[in-house]
Amino acid sequence: MPFALSGAILLAKTGDYFLRKAVLVLPLVNMGELLNEARKGDWAVGSFSVANMEMVMGILMAAEEKESPVILQIAEVRLKNSPLELIGPLMVSAAENADIPVAVHFDHGITPEVIEQALDFGFSSVMIDGSQLPIDRNIAVTKEIVETAREYGAEVEGEIGSVGGSEDNTEDIAVRCTSPEQALEFVAKTGVDALAVAIGNAHGNYIKKPQLRFDILESISSLVDVPLVLHGGTGLTDEDYKRCIELGIKKINIATATFNAVESRVRQEYQADRINGYYDLQTAEVNGACENALRHIELFGSAGKAFL
Numbered sequence: 001m002p003f004a005l006s007g008a009i010l011l012a013k014t015g016d017y018f019l020r021k022a023v024l025v026l027p028l029v030n031m032g033e034l035l036n037e038a039r040k041g042d043w044a045v046g047s048f049s050v051a052n053m054e055m056v057m058g059i060l061m062a063a064e065e066k067e068s069p070v071i072l073q074i075a076e077v078r079l080k081n082s083p084l085e086l087i088g089p090l091m092v093s094a095a096e097n098a099d100i101p102v103a104v105h106f107d108h109g110i111t112p113e114v115i116e117q118a119l120d121f122g123f124s125s126v127m128i129d130g131s132q133l134p135i136d137r138n139i140a141v142t143k144e145i146v147e148t149a150r151e152y153g154a155e156v157e158g159e160i161g162s163v164g165g166s167e168d169n170t171e172d173i174a175v176r177c178t179s180p181e182q183a184l185e186f187v188a189k190t191g192v193d194a195l196a197v198a199i200g201n202a203h204g205n206y207i208k209k210p211q212l213r214f215d216i217l218e219s220i221s222s223l224v225d226v227p228l229v230l231h232g233g234t235g236l237t238d239e240d241y242k243r244c245i246e247l248g249i250k251k252i253n254i255a256t257a258t259f260n261a262v263e264s265r266v267r268q269e270y271q272a273d274r275i276n277g278y279y280d281l282q283t284a285e286v287n288g289a290c291e292n293a294l295r296h297i298e299l300f301g302s303a304g305k306a307f308l
Helices: 031-039 054-064 085-095 112-120 133-153 181-190 215-221 237-244 254-270 280-300
Strands: 046-049 070-075 102-109 126-128 155-160 194-197 228-230 249-254
Touching: 031 046, 031 102, 031 155, 031 194, 031 228, 031 249, 046 102, 046 254, 046 280, 054 070, 054 085, 054 254, 054 280, 085 102, 085 112, 085 237, 102 112, 112 126, 112 133, 126 133, 126 228, 133 155, 133 181, 155 181, 155 215, 194 215, 215 228, 215 237, 237 280, 249 254, 249 280, 254 280
Parallel strands: 046 070, 046 249, 070 102, 102 126, 126 155, 155 194, 194 228, 228 249
Antiparallel strands: none
């Protein structure tokens, strides 16, 4: 059975080919269903930021090829380029029609009204980023979003500490590592379903090699009983990722690497004179997003985990 989805139908198998479309309809799933499966083993779910239909198509192409659960996400700061009323329904529809379990996540939500709009569109999880607020205010704001999300049957990711940089590269927010004690208090008082932690990681492209505080991550993991989330993954080594997963990271956000991969693939195709019209350009974007997702799915160990 695929996770614990209500109404799921037993999966038929002929040789090595799964007859998914014929016997199984996978609805949009909650983030927690995916992350709790990941907690049973040494793997994590990739949460890929998207900006258009081509990125969505490429990421789901990779996830279906690798039989991997996946999360599609978009951050509030990106909505000026990809309006929520356009990209949101597209993401939800893509998840509902996928052959593998897909959650749709609103990343780095700042404005309660916009977060609720994402929930109205059917997002299965949202993040409220109160990390720049005093701890008491962060707890209060996050608790309010948790209560709202519960009305929709959705889940919430919160954040303690400050991941460096910023989601849209417009700010240079300093890293402030998460306090394990505050993490414990935060989870207990807010009821969040996942917790983003700061352990020396930063959004965007790293200027110098990050020095991750695995000791802090290990301490947080021993204290809190929710899946942990890593932001700012672009530029980390394979060994960094694997160590983070071992120490409790079960959702890894990939944004900059996706955008870079799509742009790079388009440039390569133009330079090779292989783009002779719009649809060649579209194919290059899809393939760039797909190749990036394929690499991270293998790295995170989620390949083959879609039908547990």
